[in-house]
Amino acid sequence: MKLAILSRNSKLYSTRRLVEAARERGHSVRVLDPLRCYLRIASDGFAMHYKGKPIAGYGAVVPRIGASVTRYGCAVLRQFELMGSYTPNSAAAIARARDKLRCHQVLAAEGIGLPTTVFGDNPDDTADLLAMLGPPPHVIKLNEGTQGAGVMLTEKLSASRAAIETLRGLYAHFLVQEFIAEAKGADLRCFVVGEKVVAAMRRQAPKGDFRSNLHRGGTARPVRPTRAEAETAVRAARILGLRVAGVDMLRSRRGPLVLEVNSSPGLEGIETATGIDVAGAVIDHVVAMATSRKRAANAVLTDS
Template identity: 45%
Template sequence: MHLTVLSRSPAIYTTRRLVEAARERGHRPRVVDPLEVELGLGERPALYHRHRRFPRTDVVVPRIGLSVTQYGLAVVNQFELLGVPSINGAKGIAASRNKMRCLQTLARKGVQVPNTVMASDASKLRQLVKHVGGVPVLVKLLSSSDKGGVMICETLESLEAALEAILGLGQNILVQQYLRGQDLRALVVGGRVVAAMRRRARVGRFARSLAQGAKFERAGLAPAQERAALETARIVGLDVCAVDLLDADGAPLVFEVNSSPGIRDAEEVCGVDVAAEVIAWAEARFEAPPRARATAARRVPREA
């Protein structure tokens, strides 16, 4: 199977592990920077890589970074237009990237979410925090293009620090209820939870990134938590994703969906070969009638 991983760099841990797992299973993986892909439309859709015809691809594994979301989505969509299976389609990735709309969709479908409020005026942050029940809270900058766009505020002092940091940025903000020590991450691959972890965040006086100082430990999921994670992935339309939940007195609340999760923590903490799980799902997606496979292969021809 010819597998293309769309990623900015082959050195990224998750990308490297996917390539290793694919080779171990006898496949031919290739890492392609989505920004080096050209798209064509006209009589029929076309794909090019560095101005040459795109090499043969049977399955695509998108690892679309936040900084290249729009162009990356167009590339993924072009593969789908050509009939090439994609592990996470453009629609699902796009849905996960709009944090508030994603939560709205989940809530409409009956998935419980934490107290959440969105506003366009950061100067009202103190009032927004009151609406969700007070600190601790997560503060998210919705137009942010990096991981620093999510801050945890556990005290009033850290809230003031967050307010000072984001005033003047002109970004919409989203404030969510947060329960320290009850933050779970479920890694979903192909309709199964393959790893689950609990985040142990460091208590601090100042606002910080959710990832800063956080450590994961292996965790088991209650049936309700596992159902919430799987239902979330299904509703958003993702084959592979991380679903972040709050364990609120046994009631799982989904507060984040990540369509390009890193797998290092899951592999190291849980001892699960997550990369192999993703490649196994890619194999399952590639299993199709011979005519369909041949058609896809012809549409994305071998490199000249």
Template identity: 50%
Template sequence: MSTNKVILGSEEWCSFPELGIPLIKARVDSGAKTSALHAVNIAPFLRDGESWVKFDINPIQNNLKTIIHCEALLVDKRIVKSSSGFREQRYVIRTTLDFGEHKWSIEMTLTNRDSMGFRMLLGREAMSGRVLVDPEQKYLLGQPSSEKLKELYHNAERAKTGLKIGLLASNPELYSNKRIIEAGEQRGHEMHFLNIKECYMKLDATKPEIHYRGGKILSDFDAVIPRIRPSITFYGCALTRQFEAMKVFCLNSASAITQSRDKLYSLQLLLNHGVDIPTTGFANSPLDTDDLIKMVGGSPLIVKLLEGTQGKGVVLAETKKAAESVINAFKSLNANILVQEFIKEANGKDIRCFVIDGKVVAAIQREALPGEFRANIHLGGTASIIKVTSEEKRIAIKAAKAMNLKVAGVDIIRSSKGPLLLEVNSSPGLEGIEGATNKDIAGEMIKAIEKNFKWK
């Protein structure tokens, strides 16, 4: 006679996906009416006016180190008589029982089963109409290896308690880095500072690795936040690519960081995406200097070293003669330069928009101190909150998207032609913008990682 019922042995492995329990061994007992799940630290609470219960479970018998934190809607409280004849009041929950291809909703009571041989008891109420039991058999639906169990429990613990996140940077005492570590820990994640100069890598087609000074292998990271200073862009991006090869989520990718550090390429990329910039010229030969100056509107103008870091290698040439002298001096050193129009009407001010995951989360206006030189680029001074226009927000978001950066500091200058984009920074500092706006920017960066993992 054919049946659609699932056949179980006297012991089987099952899971409870809604509780985050990946696998647990159950005693299949048709002699018991009620199903029971091992639980400790049981505590009822209210959520949106409904009664819930939270509890912890050690899913492995005689193992108190592995803990899974669970929450479930409370169905009932009832008196249950145990196999030893002891009566106790238990909380009752309803959740999905998963036997692989077979899933259905059951009610379970919560109780401490430390003295019992199984963390889970499957009673006949949960089996009625669905199960046939062969008491002479065990594990008819399969038995996992110890390695598989270890992996499943490890991943389940992490899903409940947080992610393992590495901050790939150079200076652990830097304000931005300290804030990111702090924000991650406050949101329940395991944070590690990874000094770029102390990392080295093994290139391998099947098992790529990153080692840390002393021989420690950096494994099991869920995500990495690269914050690479310009002077070590090459090595920092090589490490980021290695993490990507190891299937670790990187908040900013190596390719995005690399192209953001190439001033000429990044400007061409932005223009191709319809983002306006100050008129800019680039030439290879000193013989073209005169026309190069003309094409950006003449003096005063800005000369920028392509290899220069933010605020460095930038010169304001106030006259044509000065511009020719600076350009030719750089060219005699075989240095690649950009020549850019000077936005006089900006009056020493620019706007920094902080973009995270396609959204402007904060913005400040930066203004030079009296007498301080500013050449279409921020060199210091004061920061204050500013209300950015919808067009400025659009430009900032579009620029970050064009550069494929999930986190970016986008610098914009207000001109008579409208807002113009100056630069996109892939490792923007947090101190100025958090201090001026009092916003938790570091926390927003951690939330962007959580969103990628759909972690709550």
């Protein structure tokens, strides 16, 4: 099958592993920088060029769209969808997952466990906003932060107010959440492909920090999620419309709590920690779904 991987850097571990997995399975694969794709949109059809030449005919597209290029990257991915390419994560699903506030609202409405979260805009409401959340410690997160950036822990009410005032002065969008002390600085990353968790790892924050992101010095080890954790991860990804996702959860006294659903989860940390060929699982799923979709479309044409 002719595959495309949307990525700004072909040398990144995740991109390289997807290319390797596709070629090992006999597929044609090309890495395309989404910012070098440009589009023609008209009622008589859609077209796309890449570095001066037309591109078309891709059976499937695997998006690796960074947060900094979400809007343009999603426009390119949407064009591929309109031109008939299959993608495990649609442009609409990626945009939905990238907005932490929207993501939390959608998941909470479906009964997914989450840390209690508050959101407000007016400075006059800060005291009541924090009262709705409860006593500190509080976790304050930028709405579109990634890899632990833009996340802070405040242990006093005065510190929470000061952090909120600072972020509002910068016109930043942020959420405030309860701190789950029993997690002890650890979280669970479940890598979902299709309808199952293909790999999972427990990430532990370094001493003196509460953020377990590997980019922040956290450590990881393989783990077998409980049935409740695996079911929660798969449900969260499905609700957001993602077929490939990294679902981050905390283990709490009231069960698994979803922190974030990542639509472009990194492969290096989880493959290194678990030894599982996650890239291969992604490619196998994408090809199987694209093939099934093509057969269904051909059957409809034959019947008509």
